[in-house]
Amino acid sequence: MSRNSWRAVKDIRIADVARLAGVSTATVSRVLSDPDKVRKKTHDAVMEAVRRSGYTPNSTAQKLRTRRTMNVLVVAPRLTNPVFAEILRGVDDELTKSGYGIIIGNLDNRREREARYVDLVLSRQVDGVLLLTGYIPEHGARSMRESGLPIVGMCAAIQDPAIPNVVVQDREATRRAVEYLAALGHRRFGYISGTLSSIIESERFGGFKEGIAAIGLSRNDFVRWEGPFVFSTGVAAAEAFVRMEDRPTGIFAACDESAIGFIKRVRAERIRVPQDVSVIGFDGVEFSDYSEPTLTTFRQPLHELGRVGADVLLKLIRGEMKSEDWNIRLPLTLLERETTGPVLHKDYKSLRRSVF
């Protein structure tokens, strides 16, 4: 069986259409791309030939000739994460309007996969790149950076004047989270981290520490539990939490998954949320609406983030703007729901005694 055994039986080229319509290939091309440049009568004849032959231009040939691929690479750390999936929807909506396609660069949290996507750039398979990671992938001798291709960062800011960033204000939001808990009377805090090497994590932890400082507390007034952005990180944090002598009462989780994992686990120990411990998440993914109790969290404008990022990239590709001075920072919304509340007892141990 030949290697190309699967190919369509009939493959119609522009020359076939030209012959059928009795014109040159140039005319057929013009009819399809710039109809005003040909006479109505010719136009109709060509269109008729196109219809009858079922011709669709070979887009690879178009790409080669025009040097535009109409594709954009979106590099994401992990596709199963609903945050990235939702951003992707926004990106897709915007790109589709302009006829651009998406090629997914799913790192699946494995950094060695980067090489593959850098190659897509170097071999000119895309016209631009959206980075949902906080850094520019390197690869061998050359990198995306040197390719000259437009890149937009959509994670925490990439420090490079040539690269515009479209991000959310996670530092500010995290800081607000601490202040919000403090206003409810909390004075001992827990911080459940995300993936340590990620820039998002360091932004959020940075904001957290700013908040701690802002309310006049110090490094001694909080504990930090570490792990990636997944449910089980919250579960592990909860297990450390229940073993503590002097438990914090206000918990900030760097993502909703770990917040929910934490809550599920502490409730199994008959610790009540929010009466015994308040928990605040981050992201505002859909299932946080359905957790028990409903999660207090910051909702990211994910769809908008995707749309704005894609829009900036398209402007860059079209040469309608330069990279400098494009750092957009979208605000987050605090959803005050059921997992946070005022501190009931200063001394948690006495609380336990009184309840059980």
Add this chain to the structure above:
Amino acid sequence: MSRNSWRAVKDIRIADVARLAGVSTATVSRVLSDPDKVRKKTHDAVMEAVRRSGYTPNSTAQKLRTRRTMNVLVVAPRLTNPVFAEILRGVDDELTKSGYGIIIGNLDNRREREARYVDLVLSRQVDGVLLLTGYIPEHGARSMRESGLPIVGMCAAIQDPAIPNVVVQDREATRRAVEYLAALGHRRFGYISGTLSSIIESERFGGFKEGIAAIGLSRNDFVRWEGPFVFSTGVAAAEAFVRMEDRPTGIFAACDESAIGFIKRVRAERIRVPQDVSVIGFDGVEFSDYSEPTLTTFRQPLHELGRVGADVLLKLIRGEMKSEDWNIRLPLTLLERETTGPVLHKDYKSLRRSVF
């Protein structure tokens, strides 16, 4: 500003490398694609030139010449659905091993988006198609079906001998769900549907009715609540449920989201799960592990489904097999957890009185 203002300053072509190495373009090409065909000395000289110039072949030109794009189109109804995201991971793992890329066809539940992806096929931008939908998109005069491109169905079986299906046994599983609830003593059932027009839904509902018949009951012994595969469908079902006189005690939901939406809502009415009503979901997505109570559900082998589907498609593309007689059906696993239990009271009204 010129239209191509973004393009890299230096663009190295194969001819540049050839000149640098003092050989012809044919030799450079051979060094890169079939190194054994050239003398070691030439090989080294060419590689040195490649390294020094930072050459990467223009893959669009390669595609045009070889008529292979090394891309596969994956058509999915909705990307934010964790089920599809997980399948996609499996697909990605398998395709990456063979050097193929993924182009995402996200329908976002809007059927009119199909045209765009049919065009990708007709304009020969992909070598094959994986359908996570239950039907082949049509478009204008021609369709994917006529393109002659290999297609693999990964939803409920597509009825076309030319198209292999790699699917899960959802009909059997749903039937088993009914029998499982019946074994716990349930005799009045509720069925929370998924998107009505989807083939998955009709498969699952079909299995449900088979189960009802198998335990000797009839159409009068269950109610069906309709809606798409989302949380709010379960919420709406719950609202109808609480208004009922003679409530069912065994609920099957066609997806975990609606099962969780249902549970969240009935608990708000102080109806207990599973003491008052048992709920069984479908899919086994990650957050079903963290719902309260932990959801009883069928776990789909999503990652494996993706890998197997991609593998079948690659075999088809390579001409290593024919489409006929390739219908793979993967089994599901029942996760018996906390939302199902034996029937406690035959008469639910007396139950309410006795409890509150």
Add this chain to the structure above:
DNA sequence: ACTCAAGATGTAATCGATTACAAAAATCGA
């Protein structure tokens, strides 16, 4: 009817690789 500009169409180069075929170089045996 004639000129000339504007508009429509055709010819052929081009995008950047791969590869059939031809030509040259290396290898081998006698």
Add this chain to the structure above:
DNA sequence: TCGATTTTTGTAATCGATTACATCTTGAGT
């Protein structure tokens, strides 16, 4: 060392479109 054979390399056609430039039509103005 010579010719036959095998291996290596080069030349040029090819994939299928777009588009600069040349050429031919059309129609307005006089």
